[in-house]
Amino acid sequence: MKFLPGLLAFATLAGCAGGLSDDEARQRAERVFRESFSHGNRQMAAKVEQQDEVQALCTRYRNEPPKDVADGIERSQAASIRYPASGKLLGDWRQGEKIAQDGYGLRFTDPDTQRPNGGNCYNCHRIAPAEISFGTIGPSLARFGALRGTGEATQRYVYGKIYDSQASLACSQMPRFGHNGVLSEAQIMHLVALLLDPESPVNK
Amino acid sequence: MPFHRLLAGMLAAAVPCVCMAQQDTQKEVERYRQLLAEGNPADLFEARGEELWKAPRGPKQTSLEQCDLGLGPGVVKGAFAHLPRYFADTDRVQDLESRLVTCRVTLQGFKPEDAAKNPFSAPGRASDLEALASFVAGQSRGMKLDAPLRHPKEIEAFQIGEQLFYRRAGPHDFACVSCHGENGKRIRLQDLPKLTDPGDARKIFTSWPAYRVSQGTVRTMQHRLYDCYWQMRHPQMDYASEASIALEVFMAKYASGGEISAPGLKR
Amino acid sequence: MADPMRIRANMAGDKVEVRVLMSHEMETGQRKDASGAIVPAHFIQNVTVTHAGKTVLSAQWGTSISKNPFVHFRFKGGKPGEKVTISWVDNKGERRTDEVVIGGG
Amino acid sequence: MRRSRREFLQAGSGAGVLALAAAAGLVRPGEAFAQQWNKAAFETKSFADTLKALGGSGSTESAQIQITAPDIAENGAVVPITIESAIPRTQTIAILIEKNPNTLSANFDIPDGTDPFVTTRVKMAETSNIYAVVKADGKYFHAAKEIKVTLGGCGG
Numbered sequence: 182m183k184f185l186p187g188l189l190a191f192a193t194l195a196g197c198a199g200g201l202s203d204d205e206a207r208q209r210a211e212r213v214f215r216e217s218f219s220h221g222n223r224q225m226a227a228k229v230e231q232q233d234e235v236q237a238l239c240t241r242y243r244n245e246p247p248k249d250v251a252d253g254i255e256r257s258q259a260a261s262i263r264y265p266a267s268g269k270l271l272g273d274w275r276q277g278e279k280i281a282q283d284g285y286g287l288r289f290t291d292p293d294t295q296r297p298n299g300g301n302c303y304n305c306h307r308i309a310p311a312e313i314s315f316g317t318i319g320p321s322l323a324r325f326g327a328l329r330g331t332g333e334a335t336q337r338y339v340y341g342k343i344y345d346s347q348a349s350l351a352c353s354q355m356p357r358f359g360h361n362g363v364l365s366e367a368q369i370m371h372l373v374a375l376l377l378d379p380e381s382p383v384n385k
Numbered sequence: 386m387p388f389h390r391l392l393a394g395m396l397a398a399a400v401p402c403v404c405m406a407q408q409d410t411q412k413e414v415e416r417y418r419q420l421l422a423e424g425n426p427a428d429l430f431e432a433r434g435e436e437l438w439k440a441p442r443g444p445k446q447t448s449l450e451q452c453d454l455g456l457g458p459g460v461v462k463g464a465f466a467h468l469p470r471y472f473a474d475t476d477r478v479q480d481l482e483s484r485l486v487t488c489r490v491t492l493q494g495f496k497p498e499d500a501a502k503n504p505f506s507a508p509g510r511a512s513d514l515e516a517l518a519s520f521v522a523g524q525s526r527g528m529k530l531d532a533p534l535r536h537p538k539e540i541e542a543f544q545i546g547e548q549l550f551y552r553r554a555g556p557h558d559f560a561c562v563s564c565h566g567e568n569g570k571r572i573r574l575q576d577l578p579k580l581t582d583p584g585d586a587r588k589i590f591t592s593w594p595a596y597r598v599s600q601g602t603v604r605t606m607q608h609r610l611y612d613c614y615w616q617m618r619h620p621q622m623d624y625a626s627e628a629s630i631a632l633e634v635f636m637a638k639y640a641s642g643g644e645i646s647a648p649g650l651k652r
Numbered sequence: 653m654a655d656p657m658r659i660r661a662n663m664a665g666d667k668v669e670v671r672v673l674m675s676h677e678m679e680t681g682q683r684k685d686a687s688g689a690i691v692p693a694h695f696i697q698n699v700t701v702t703h704a705g706k707t708v709l710s711a712q713w714g715t716s717i718s719k720n721p722f723v724h725f726r727f728k729g730g731k732p733g734e735k736v737t738i739s740w741v742d743n744k745g746e747r748r749t750d751e752v753v754i755g756g757g
Numbered sequence: 758m759r760r761s762r763r764e765f766l767q768a769g770s771g772a773g774v775l776a777l778a779a780a781a782g783l784v785r786p787g788e789a790f791a792q793q794w795n796k797a798a799f800e801t802k803s804f805a806d807t808l809k810a811l812g813g814s815g816s817t818e819s820a821q822i823q824i825t826a827p828d829i830a831e832n833g834a835v836v837p838i839t840i841e842s843a844i845p846r847t848q849t850i851a852i853l854i855e856k857n858p859n860t861l862s863a864n865f866d867i868p869d870g871t872d873p874f875v876t877t878r879v880k881m882a883e884t885s886n887i888y889a890v891v892k893a894d895g896k897y898f899h900a901a902k903e904i905k906v907t908l909g910g911c912g913g
Contacts, residue, residue: 210548217628221620
């Protein structure tokens with residue numbers, strides 16, 4: 182709250198000196214954005230220039246959408262989740278651990294090869310206790326299965342959360358790994374196993 | 386109930402041991418940083434930057450000593466403490482690096498594309514702009530950052546920067562705020578400043594450019610932003626682009642009053 | 653030619669405290685460049701520090717000393733105003749010598 | 758012992774830097790170095806082999822050697838290490854890193870009048886034991902410390 186006086190002063194200043202209206206600022210920002218990635222990969226640029234509806238709404242509401250907007254996002258995202266046709270949701274936790282550690286993929290320096298994308302999970306979550314280098318943007322997932330149970334309902338929940346985090350929490354900071362095609366069905370299953378398999382170090 | 390709240394409750398039992406391990410790790414990482422602090426290789430870059438600043442270069446074989454960094458031609462001391470700012474001669478808001486490019490063009494006669502060439506070093510390939518930025522920033526060390534929004538274009542830049550800070554896009558749905566919107570968070574072991582919190586912003590924004598031990602080189606604020614967008618799965622951000630400067634103006638507003646410690650020393 | 657070292661030598665009690673940063677890539681010979689080619693080893697092998705004609709520290713280094721090396725040590729017998737000279741030579745025969753005047757405590 | 762960076766710079770920007778500038782051209786090709794480079798020792802792959810290459814036939818663990826280093830290094834490219842020996846007549850201090858491709862990192866000669874103390878920074882390929890090997894009065898002593906190397910940033 183220390184900053185409040187500054188903010189107020191700024192608001193006043195902006196009011197007096199003109200400044201841009203919110204809509205003007207948004208439009209200007211979009212133009213500036215397009216002009217500021219002009220030398221990069223055009224395909225990538227086209228993708229980031231055009232936000233999808235969820236990205237645009239979360240941007241507009243700064244990740245705190247009003248209830249009706251949030252409900253709409255959660256509904257549309259829940260409907261987008263594709264569960265494995267086999268009905269099987271648990272993969273191999275060992276592969277899950279590798280995916281959780283791996284940060285490869287989709288950066289402009291990552292060559293377009295057959296190497297699958299990583300999940301970057303440890304960047305934000307504590308997962309297996311042996312890994313001390315973990316982030317804290319998301320909640321700790323240590324002992325997840327031991328605490329939460331490993332039944333089918335939990336499996337479906339975890340699969341869905343990784344597939345599209347915004348199905349259960351609109352404007353969550355967590356990437357929509359399945360919805361955006363970052364991780365494959367099999368990769369998500371391996372991550373479900375990492376969290377839920379009783380043999381996984383996460384639950385030891 | 387949202388997943389993360391549910392989890393927080395469920396995991397309460399496991400928390401004590403988690404915290405203990407986390408505290409030990411944090412303490413050791415802190416010690417690592419302290420042990421490094423007694424000799425910052427950024428010194429080497431500052432020294433090289435000072436030489437470059439004074440050396441006649443470019444088609445006009447002129448030094449940069451008469452460069453106007455905002456406090457008038459030839460004034461380096463304290464100039465970095467008031468950047469980014471509006472410059473009448475270019476009629477735009479400029480940060481340190483964009484201004485260095487301008488001076489290389491106007492004073493030394495470089496073509497704009499040559500003046501902005503090789504902005505980031507790589508192993509075995511030093512960058513003059515990096516060294517120059519280290520030198521100029523070091524000339525404001527210990528001073529307070531004071532970049533008020535006076536000119537209408539500075540106010541507009543702040544507003545544009547603010548919009549960009551929250552703009553989510555790309556395959557990971559990331560925006561700047563994804564990592565820099567809350568206090569006390571980290572990526573892996575790296576602490577993340579909440580850039581709209583003056584407490585964090587004053588400490589962090591003012592420590593760039595900084596020597597990155599993981600990179601073995603100084604990285605500038607432009608490089609920091611370029612790298613953030615790389616991690617965000619965006620394309621290459623143009624050097625000294627309007628978006629980068631708008632974001633700097635946005636951050637500088639919250640960081641104002643912070644003591645400049647640049648060039649800093651980081652992981 | 654390599655960039656100058658940054659040397660600091662100051663009295664601490666009856667000893668001279670020396671800290672030096674050297675500008676050097678310290679290539680291991682194991683790193684690959686963007687095209688996948690091995691970057692040849694390039695690293696400082698010998699460091700010698702002298703004061704008043706006497707060696708006060710010498711070192712042999714391998715490739716695992718960090719890029720832009722840092723050394724801190726102390727010796728007896730120096731006085732403010734006297735010089736400390738530091739030299740290095742790398743595996744390609746490149747050399748650099750710099751000196752500094754000992755400062756007060 | 759830790760000094761702020763500012764002190765470092767202030768001291769460095771006084772008389773020191775002037776002398777340094779004056780010395781900048783003083784590179785004398787052919788200047789003799791006090792010692793050779795022990796190629797064989799720097800190619801060894803284990804503690805025992807390094808010790809042998811340095812001229813030792815055996816080594817005693819000693820509590821009089823102190824290694825100051827972080828338990829966890831945020832980045833293996835730069836790991837700060839201080840070694841201090843309280844063993845009388847310390848002649849050399851070597852730094853060995855068990856799991857690096859080559860074990861020996863550095864060997865410092867400590868003449869009379871120089872403290873048996875040195876700080877430097879080393880690269881570590883992975884979590885590993887590091888050894889400080891001290892030669893004192895012709896005999897070899899050592900101490901060990903494990904340093905964990907972690908992935909500090911966004912990772913790759």
